[in-house]
Amino acid sequence: MNERDVQIREVGLRDGLQMVRTILTSAQKLEWCARMVDAGVTDIEVTSFVPPKVVPQFADAVEVATGALAIDGLHAAALVPNLKGAQRAFDVGLNKVHYVLSASNEHNLKNVRRSTAESVEDFERIAAARDELNREVMLGAGVATAFGCTIAGKVDERTVLGLVETLIDAGAQEITIADTVGYANPAQVRALMRQVMALAGPVPIACHFHDTRGLGLANVMAALDAGVRAFDGSLGGLGGCPFAPNATGNINTEDTVFMLEAQGLRTGIDINRLLAIRETIAAWLPGEPLTGAIARAGLPATFVDREAVVA
Numbered sequence: 001m002n003e004r005d006v007q008i009r010e011v012g013l014r015d016g017l018q019m020v021r022t023i024l025t026s027a028q029k030l031e032w033c034a035r036m037v038d039a040g041v042t043d044i045e046v047t048s049f050v051p052p053k054v055v056p057q058f059a060d061a062v063e064v065a066t067g068a069l070a071i072d073g074l075h076a077a078a079l080v081p082n083l084k085g086a087q088r089a090f091d092v093g094l095n096k097v098h099y100v101l102s103a104s105n106e107h108n109l110k111n112v113r114r115s116t117a118e119s120v121e122d123f124e125r126i127a128a129a130r131d132e133l134n135r136e137v138m139l140g141a142g143v144a145t146a147f148g149c150t151i152a153g154k155v156d157e158r159t160v161l162g163l164v165e166t167l168i169d170a171g172a173q174e175i176t177i178a179d180t181v182g183y184a185n186p187a188q189v190r191a192l193m194r195q196v197m198a199l200a201g202p203v204p205i206a207c208h209f210h211d212t213r214g215l216g217l218a219n220v221m222a223a224l225d226a227g228v229r230a231f232d233g234s235l236g237g238l239g240g241c242p243f244a245p246n247a248t249g250n251i252n253t254e255d256t257v258f259m260l261e262a263q264g265l266r267t268g269i270d271i272n273r274l275l276a277i278r279e280t281i282a283a284w285l286p287g288e289p290l291t292g293a294i295a296r297a298g299l300p301a302t303f304v305d306r307e308a309v310v311a
C-alpha cells in the first residue's frame with residue numbers, strides 16, 4: 001500500500017444512507033464496501049447500531065457488519081448512539097466502534113433523547129464494557145454540533161474542549177470533531193482544531209464536515225493547517241438533513257481526495273475507481289441528489305493520478 005499523508009474515512013454508508021429513502025440491500029452495501037477497499041479506501045463506517053424503528057436503513061446492521069468483517073483489507077467501524085448499540089457492535093465482532101454525542105445539549109436531547117451529561121455517562125459504561133472484552137476494540141468518540149447547532153445556535157469552544165478532555169479521560173482512543181449542521185467556517189475550524197490538537201496530545205483527531213453551505217473543503221484546508229490528518233467523507237456527498245431543506249450531506253469523498261492529491265498529499269485512493277462506484281450507487285438510489293465537482297467536470301488533464309491502482 002502507498003504511504004498516506006491523509007486518511008479519508010468513508011461515512012456514506014452510515015451518515016449518507018441514514019437520510020436516504022431507498023433501502024439498499026445488505027449485498028449492495030457490501031459491494032460498495034468491497035469496491036471502496038479496491039479503490040484504496042480502507043476505513044469505512046459500514047453501518048449504525050440504532051433501533052431499526054429509528055432508522056430502518058440499518059435494520060441489517062448485523063448482516064452488514066458481519067459481511068464487512070470478511071472483506072480483506074477493510075477496517076470496518078460502526079456508529080453507536082448508546083450502550084445497547086455498542087454491545088451489539090461488540091457482539092458482532094467489530095474491532096472499531098464510533099460513539100457520538102453532541103456538544104449542544106438541545107441537539108443531544110433530540111438525537112438520542114438524553115442530555116449530553118447523560119451521554120458522557122453512557123460513554124463511560126461503553127468504555128468499561130470495551131475494557132471487559134478479551135480482544136482489542138478501538139473506541140472512538142465524536143463530538144457533534146461542535147461548530148454550532150440549528151437548535152441552540154452558538155456552541156462555546158470551551159464546551160467542545162471540555163468534552164474532548166472528558167472523553168479522552170474516559171477511554172476514547174480517537175476523537176472526531178463534527179460540524180453536523182454545516183455551520184463551520186475556516187477561521188473557526190483553524191482556531192478550534194489548534195486547541196483540540198494541543199489538548200489531545202497523542203490521541204488521533206479526525207474532522208467530520210458537512211458541505212451544507214459550501215465551506216466543506218475550505219474547512220478541510222483549515223483543519224489541515226491545524227494539523228488534522230483524518231477526515232470523513234461520503235461518496236457523491238450523499239446525505240442531507242430532514243430538518244434542513246436543500247441541505248447537502250458530508251463533504252464529497254472524491255472531491256476531497258482530488259483536492260488533497262492535487263496538492264501532493266497522498267491518500268492512497270484512486271479517484272477514477274471512486275467515480276465508477278459513484279455511478280453504481282447513483283443507479284441504486286434513483287432520484288437521490290449527489291454532489292461533486294469532479295464527477296461533473298472530470299479530472300484536469302494536468303492531474304497526475306499517483307494512486308491509480310494497476311490492475
Ligand code: COA
Pocket residue numbers: 018048049050051052054055081082084085086088100111112113
Ligand atoms: N439498537 C437496537 N435497539 C435499541 C438500541 C440500539 N442501539 N437502543 C435501544 N434499543 C431498544 C431498547 O432495547 C428498547 O427496546 P424495547 O422497547 O423492545 O424494550 C427500545 O429500543 C427503547 O430503548 P431506550 O433506551 O428507551 O431508547 P430511546 O427510545 O430513548 O432511544 C436511542 C434512544 C439512542 C436508541 C435513539 O434515540 C437513537 O437511535 N438515536 C440515534 C439517532 C441517529 O441515528 N442519529 C444520527 C446519527 S448521530
Ligand code: ZN
Pocket residue numbers: 015178180208210250
Ligand atoms: Zn454527519
